[in-house]
Amino acid sequence: MARFACTTMIAGKNATIDHSIIVAHSDDDVADERVIFVPAYSYQKSDERRVYYDDASLGHKQNYNSTPLRRYIGYDRGPGYAPVEGESFGLSTPIGAIPQYPADDPDYPIPLPEKLKTYAYFDGSYGIMNEHNLMFGECTCGAKVHPQPKEEKRLFYSSELSRVALERCTNAVDAIKLMGYLIGKYGYYGTGETLLVGDSSSAWVMEMCGYEEDGSDGIWVARRVPDDHYFIAANEFRIREVDPLDPDLLFSENLFEVCKNKKWWDPSQGTLDWLTAVSWGEYSNPYYSLRRVWRGLSLVAPSMNLPAWVENGYTKAYPFSIKPDTMLSVADIARVYRDHYEGTEFDLTQGLAAGPFACPDRYEKNPDQGDTFNLNKYTPEGAWERPISIYRCGMLTINQVRPDLPPPIAGICWIGLDRPSANCLIPFYTGVSKLPTKMETMILTRFDRKNSAWWAFNYVANYASIKYSSMIEDIKKLQKELETWSLHEVEKCDNQFKEQSSTDITRFCDTILEEVLRRWWMLAETLIVTYNDGCLTDKENTMKQLGYSRQWLAYVGYFNGPISYKKNS
Numbered sequence: 001m002a003r004f005a006c007t008t009m010i011a012g013k014n015a016t017i018d019h020s021i022i023v024a025h026s027d028d029d030v031a032d033e034r035v036i037f038v039p040a041y042s043y044q045k046s047d048e049r050r051v052y053y054d055d056a057s058l059g060h061k062q063n064y065n066s067t068p069l070r071r072y073i074g075y076d077r078g079p080g081y082a083p084v085e086g087e088s089f090g091l092s093t094p095i096g097a098i099p100q101y102p103a104d105d106p107d108y109p110i111p112l113p114e115k116l117k118t119y120a121y122f123d124g125s126y127g128i129m130n131e132h133n134l135m136f137g138e139c140t141c142g143a144k145v146h147p148q149p150k151e152e153k154r155l156f157y158s159s160e161l162s163r164v165a166l167e168r169c170t171n172a173v174d175a176i177k178l179m180g181y182l183i184g185k186y187g188y189y190g191t192g193e194t195l196l197v198g199d200s201s202s203a204w205v206m207e208m209c210g211y212e213e214d215g216s217d218g219i220w221v222a223r224r225v226p227d228d229h230y231f232i233a234a235n236e237f238r239i240r241e242v243d244p245l246d247p248d249l250l251f252s253e254n255l256f257e258v259c260k261n262k263k264w265w266d267p268s269q270g271t272l273d274w275l276t277a278v279s280w281g282e283y284s285n286p287y288y289s290l291r292r293v294w295r296g297l298s299l300v301a302p303s304m305n306l307p308a309w310v311e312n313g314y315t316k317a318y319p320f321s322i323k324p325d326t327m328l329s330v331a332d333i334a335r336v337y338r339d340h341y342e343g344t345e346f347d348l349t350q351g352l353a354a355g356p357f358a359c360p361d362r363y364e365k366n367p368d369q370g371d372t373f374n375l376n377k378y379t380p381e382g383a384w385e386r387p388i389s390i391y392r393c394g395m396l397t398i399n400q401v402r403p404d405l406p407p408p409i410a411g412i413c414w415i416g417l418d419r420p421s422a423n424c425l426i427p428f429y430t431g432v433s434k435l436p437t438k439m440e441t442m443i444l445t446r447f448d449r450k451n452s453a454w455w456a457f458n459y460v461a462n463y464a465s466i467k468y469s470s471m472i473e474d475i476k477k478l479q480k481e482l483e484t485w486s487l488h489e490v491e492k493c494d495n496q497f498k499e500q501s502s503t504d505i506t507r508f509c510d511t512i513l514e515e516v517l518r519r520w521w522m523l524a525e526t527l528i529v530t531y532n533d534g535c536l537t538d539k540e541n542t543m544k545q546l547g548y549s550r551q552w553l554a555y556v557g558y559f560n561g562p563i564s565y566k567k568n569s
Contacts, residue, residue: 188218281313
């Protein structure tokens with residue numbers, strides 16, 4: 001599955017210009033790219049909470065009716081996931097269920113709610129952010145064991161763990177404790193996973209995996225990110241030494257026993273190294289993960305002069321987290337996500353593969369096939385550099401919780417649809433009462449200009465690949481203009497909305513989206529006219545031929561072309 005490929009980041013409250021905590025995630029697939037508002041709902045103490053399979057874990061499984069086109073179909077997550085008229089997918093089938101109010105379980109790790117009601121949240125392939133500004137990021141990691149789901153035995157993958165946490169928790173530590181409890185009691189299936197968990201005061205990295213194909217639980221560890229640090233993960237576990245006395249660590253009770261019994265760790269050799277114990281390191285190809293980690297850290301703290309080349313996938317050359325050279329903003333995090341290694345030896349806008357117009361896209365076969373999770377056994381025939389901004393990204397979320405503001409407006413989910421380099425971040429306060437229909441509407445098999453926001457950005461991004469070096473400049477110009485405008489609108493409206501209702505907040509976000517979409521579709525039309533047939537047409541030119549660079553013409557043999565009636569020797 002291509003979605004085994006996300007990049008996720010944290011910026012602590014003392015690492016950002018406004019002391020907000022930021023948790024971000026690029027969902028690097030193109031599948032079901034709807035962002036759904038899941039409303040709060042009331043329940044009875046005797047009710048059960050059904051648990052569903054997600055194809056983000058191990059791919060499509062027909063018996064659960066979870067597909068790349070529809071991650072879930074049903075009524076348990078509000079009207080946004082209800083069956084769509086004219087579509088015949090059928091309802092999703094649960095793997096099992098857990099108590100909604102586990103009053104009789106002495107091991108339940110968080111306080112039971114005073115009100116029998118869940119919290120509202122934004123949902124995508126994984127849970128995103130709830131009304132109390134608990135927020136998530138995610139990336140898939142290879143583990144040594146990837147168990148299959150099994151009814152009443154292995155119910156949870158990270159996606160459903162994040163959703164239950166968003167429904168029940170208001171802070172990161174409680175969310176980690178709850179997810180750890182669910183893994184231990186109800187079982188874990190699927191790939192290894194990194195979940196970033198943040199709130200208004202702290203941010204954590206939680207990593208998890210199974211350890212037996214037919215096991216009935218799992219193992220996990222969580223580390224707090226220092227408040228003045230930045231963190232990035234990219235499809236490889238990032239937690240290393242697990243010291244039981246470290247106050248910034250949480251872990252499953254069975255962790256050391258399991259690793260010892262599986263002979264993944266020998267206590268006589270020192271502290272348990274989570275990465276080396278439970279995984280084979282990187283997957284797909286060398287530097288598939290580490291290059292992105294290097295680049296993110298290097299962009300945020302170039303003074304560290306981190307090495308681009310390392311000895312192997314278990315390297316310790318890259319610290320868990322780093323202090324940025326300068327304080328970070330949402331725009332700075334977006335800048336990292338929009339990178340293709342420009343200006344480095346790995347620059348994807350350079351060389352023959354970039355074509356005549358410096359396009360960074362490299363269309364690969366599905367990178368996660370066969371035994372590619374173990375590079376000790378799998379040797380790729382070739383590989384492209386894997387950038388942070390990749391053509392098959394379906395969505396970017398940059399969640400931000402700002403201090404000293406009321407909860408409904410303290411949290412903002414900045415959503416960029418399609419690939420980061422060619423999208424536009426759109427703000428949605430967590431205090432909205434719903435999301436626009438255009439954010440909740442999308443299906444990959446049907447182009448939809450009228451009803452779907454996602455298609456506007458996917459269309460422009462794909463069209464730009466025809467003449468990337470020129471079109472990306474137009475995209476960047478509008479991207480910067482609209483994101484600057486959105487930020488100013490947010491700043492202007494923060495004080496106003498302190499006394500306003502969720503209806504006003506919702507209307508504000510709807511207005512921002514509509515203006516961005518209006519301008520983005522105008523951009524699409526402008527690009528078609530301006531670069532028609534490979535020429536330039538604007539106020540000063542009509543079908544001005546632009547041609548190719550001399551260097552690229554030499555690459556492709558132009559100067560060996562038919563310039564004489566004689567056959568080339």
